[in-house]
Amino acid sequence: MKFTTNKPKKQLHLVSLGCTKNLVDSEVMLSKLNEYELTNDIDNADVIIVNTCGFIDSAKEESINTVLNLHEQRKEESVLVMAGCLSERYKEELQKELVEVDIFTGVGDYDKIDALVHEKRSSFTNEVFLQTELNERVITGSNYHAYIKLSEGCNQTCSFCAIPSFKGKLFSRTLESLVKEVKNLVAKGYFDFSFVSQDSSSYLRDHGVNNGLEQLIEQIEKIDGVKSARILYLYPSTTSLGLIDKIAASNVFQNYFDMPLQHISQNILKIMKRGKGSEKLKELMQHMRNTPNSFVRTTFIVGHPGETQEDFDELCEYVQSYGFDRANVFAYSDEEGTTAYDREDKVPQEIIDERAEILGELIEQTTLASLENEVGKTVDVVVDGESDEHEYLLSARNLLWAPEIDGEIYINDNELKGEIKFGVIYKAKISELVGDKLLATILHEA
Structure with missing residues (x-):
């Protein structure tokens, strides 16, 4: 035998x-x-x-x-x-x-x-890999949310960024490929999507199409089973008021605006080669903020070569007055192959570190103010599982927010008759803010 x-x-x-x-x-x-x-x-x-x-x-x-x-x-x-x-x-x-x-x-x-x-061999293909719907993926970290990559590379020439030097020029996936991938994932039970790239608002510009994201929004809205979506990494010079309005009018895409500004001073924006002046940038940002139920996220770089105390003060004033929902601050670091690397007007490291700390504290304040503003609201949430904080608390995400980066909501009460299911959209009422964590009560399935 x-x-x-x-x-x-x-x-x-x-x-x-x-x-x-x-x-x-x-x-x-x-x-x-x-x-x-x-x-x-x-x-x-x-x-x-x-x-x-x-x-x-x-x-x-x-x-x-x-x-x-x-x-x-x-x-x-x-x-x-x-x-x-x-x-x-x-x-x-x-x-x-x-x-x-x-x-x-x-x-x-x-x-x-x-x-x-x-x-057991090494390989460096000259072309950057860009996934299509034909490339299978093992989605990690969620049974309902997936990231969708729009493009690779970047046509921008930001002074501080070396990415185009090893990722190359903008190379967009076809709209057909994106639609097929989303449909395939919906068939597997996914209903929430985050569209990402180095410069998402330039999607399809390498194909001579200037309204690629608007076309994407229209096509994704037609797919049965897509309940929520958001776009990450908009670029100032390729984002229009019309695109903001298109997102605002969508029943599927969240009013989630993620645009890394890097600075607001006209002087530094010009040095950084960001492609949009300070006043136009402020107009764009205000349009986002005026959109109902908007959520605005950004990043800033402090200590870029040429940044004066006046430039930094202007940035701090803008951050305080605008009130970003979420923001990150990066201390400038020299990157070989960039135009900033060769500048002689470098800011001393101790000043860079001091400015990063000051701006970081301001951002903490605006984040807390944004969280406080949520108290009393009824929002759509998805429960991801038990929280790391306590076994009797569940961890949920406001469906408006992006996964992992925007925080979590603790569910500490439940008005449902049945058991709360993970990966399901519920209506929840935000009851209070404890420290930097929101607490909420599940009301009913959305």
């Missing part, structure tokens, strides 16, 4: 660093390596992949440290892969210096990762 035994699946540990665009590429790699079982146990992982970020100094440092820490923990016969932006940007230097890494690959071979692992 013959006995057959199932061989244990090989184990895969993947770390995706940086932005949600990276996460989409990581999900493509997970699909290509679907014969592996995902594990958090690094000691027993057969393959370890780090999808790196190479945007700013802190991200580079995190990527390198992650690779080295994983190497320290891994078993001897495992395969360590360094992929993504940092690997692409510094491919020659890293391959010489990081002898701990077995396979190097950049931003062009995510869909070939299975072959690279099998053959």
Whole structure:
């Protein structure tokens, strides 16, 4: 008599660093390596992949440290892969210096990762990989929300950003491809989508189409089963008042406006090559704020070469008066290959750090004010699971907000007769703000 035994699946540990665009590429790699079982146990992982970020100094440092820490923990016969932006940007230097890494690959071979692992070889394809509806993905972190990448690369020439140097020019997916992917995901039960790219408001401009996002909105609205959507990373010079109005008129797209401003001073905007003057920018931002039930998120860079105390004071005044719902502040860091890198009017590091701390405190105040403004409102939420805070509290997200970055709402009461289900949209009433966390009561299914 013959006995057959199932061989244990090989184990895969993947770390995706940086932005949600990276996460989409990581999900493509997970699909290509679907014969592996995902594990958090690094000691027993057969393959370890780090999808790196190479945007700013802190991200580079995190990527390198992650690779080295994983190497320290891994078993001897495992395969360590360094992929993504940092690997692409510094491919020659890293391959010489990081002898701990077995396979190097950049931003062009995510869909070939299975072959690279099998053959244990490095590869840097000249073209940047852009997923289509034909590329399967293993959606992570949610059973109802997915990120959809609109394009790769960027045509902007911002003084502080090196991304176009290793990601290339704007390269948009076809509208047909995006629609097919969303339909495929809806069929699998997903109903909430975040559309992302380096410069989302330039979508399809490389195809000679100036209203690509407006066309996208129209097509996504026609798909049965899409209940909610939002667009991340609008760019000032390619966002129009008409686009804002198009989003506001949509029954599917949230009035969620995510535009990294980086600054508001006319002087610094010009140095940064941001493509829109201060007054026009303020007009655009006010139009967003005047949209009913709007949520406005942004990022700022402080300490850019040429930034005077007056420029910084103007930025602080604007942040206080506008009242952003969410914002992030970055301390300027030199990036090789950018125009800012070669400027001689650098701001001393201690002043950069001081300005980042001051602006960060102002942003904390505007965030708390935004949260306080939610108390008493009835909103659509999705319950994601038990909270990390307490076993009797559930963690939910206002459907208006983007996942992970905008915070969570604690559900501490329930007027339903039945049990609360995860991944379902409910109406909830915000009862109070405790510290920086909102508490809410579930009322009924939306």
